[in-house]
Amino acid sequence: MKLKGVRKSRNIEDRRRSGGGGKAGIGGVGLLVVLAIGYFAGIDVTPLLQGLPQEQGTPRELSAEEQQAAEFSARVLATTEEVWDRLLPEQLELEYQPPVLVLFSGQTSSPCGGASGATGPFYCPADQKAYLDTEFFATLSRQLGAKGDFAAAYVIAHEVAHHVQNELGILGEVNQRRQAVGQTEANALTVRLELQADCLSGVWASKVKGLLEPGDLKEALNAARKIGDDHLQSRAGRVPQPHTFTHGTSDQRESWFARGYQSGDVHSCDTFGARNL
Template sequence: MRLRGVRGSRNIEDRRRRGGGGKAGIGGVGLLVVLAIGYFAGVDVTPLLQQTTQASQAPRELSAEEERAAEFTSRVLATTEEVWGQIFPAQVGRPYDPPVLVLFSGATSSPCGNASGATGPFYCPADEKAYLDTEFFATLSRQLGARGDFAAAYVIAHEVAHHVQNELGILGQVNERRQVVGQTQANALTVRLELQADCLSGVWARSVDGLLEPGDLEEALNAARMIGDDHLQKRAGRVPQPHTFTHGTSEQRSRWFATGYQTGDIRSCDTFSTDRL
């Protein structure tokens, strides 16, 4: 992805030098938990809510790699601000209010609960902030097999897409529904939510097409496939269990991203009205 000359975002809150928020249970409603850690597990990880994290409070220096990751994140975030700042007036009929992205290292706290780097990126609608330990980029590449800078950019765009859903009122509606249905139905609702975020990420990708390099689009599609629930469960040595899925299959995730990329239209991302996910 060609980011040289692209401005950095001012909506970055960097907590990496000060460490996390201390020892506390990882709280929050079920939806937010799924958003936080579904990338790694693809299964019911509710028991992790009972675990605690202990973060060092001692200030530390950042490595050159960490600084580069922060600069990359800031520039990608800026592209999402430009894209959604144009799309909202054109397709939604009102201005877009961008999120703040919190960079942390090891552990941090949020109104949605505490998180560690192992939980993966997540979005908290309570404070309208996305949370990212940039070490996840290395995990994405080395452990999950999703290599390339545009794969990392897709992760950022996906979390911003959850903010877009929050701006549209979708997150709140889905969460309300999740509270009154069984676990299997709640998982199915979350799958639709996540696939919509993948589609919205594709809408963003279409709008930054001029910044793409050869192979970038395939990097994003590959990332979507590598973090599909069926693929993650197979990697864990399990037979895929669709009733436990929280993000969708590899095929679904890559297809919905491609749908957003091909259309560039928010309306094409209505995963809640379709019979075919």
């Protein structure tokens, strides 16, 4: 992704210098792999983490890699701001208020609960902030097999898409519906929510075509496949169980991202009205 010359968003809250409260003693990438797979595959990894020693975070200098990740995130976030600031008024006659992206290391807090690698990148509607441990980029590339800078950009765009859903009132409505049904039905609603965010990410990607390099689109589509529920449950040694899915299958995630990319239209992302996903 050609980000040289792209402005850096000011809507970045970097908490990484404080250490974020420490990491579980198994450390670094190994911890993130366990937690990321647990999050995406719907597996309870608590037994693996209980009893592990915690290191208290202390003020520290950021590594060159961490600084690069922050600059990358700030520039990608800026592209989402420009796209949605234009698209929401054009397509839905709504004004866009961009979210803040919180960068943290290990653990941090949010109004939606404690944030760590266990949650994965996530969006909290209570404070309208997206949360990202930038080490997740390494996990995505080295451990989950989703390589490339545009795969990492897709992760940010996906969380921003949840903010778009919040701006449209979709998150609140889905949350109310989830509370009125059983777990299986609630999971099915969550899948539709996540696939819609994938589609909206594709819409964003269609509007930054001028920044794409050869292979970028393939990187995003591959990332969508690598974090499909069926793929991650299989990777974790489990037989995929659709009733536990919360993000959609690899085919569904890739398909809805592609749909948004091909149409460039928010209206094409109505996963809740779709009979077949």
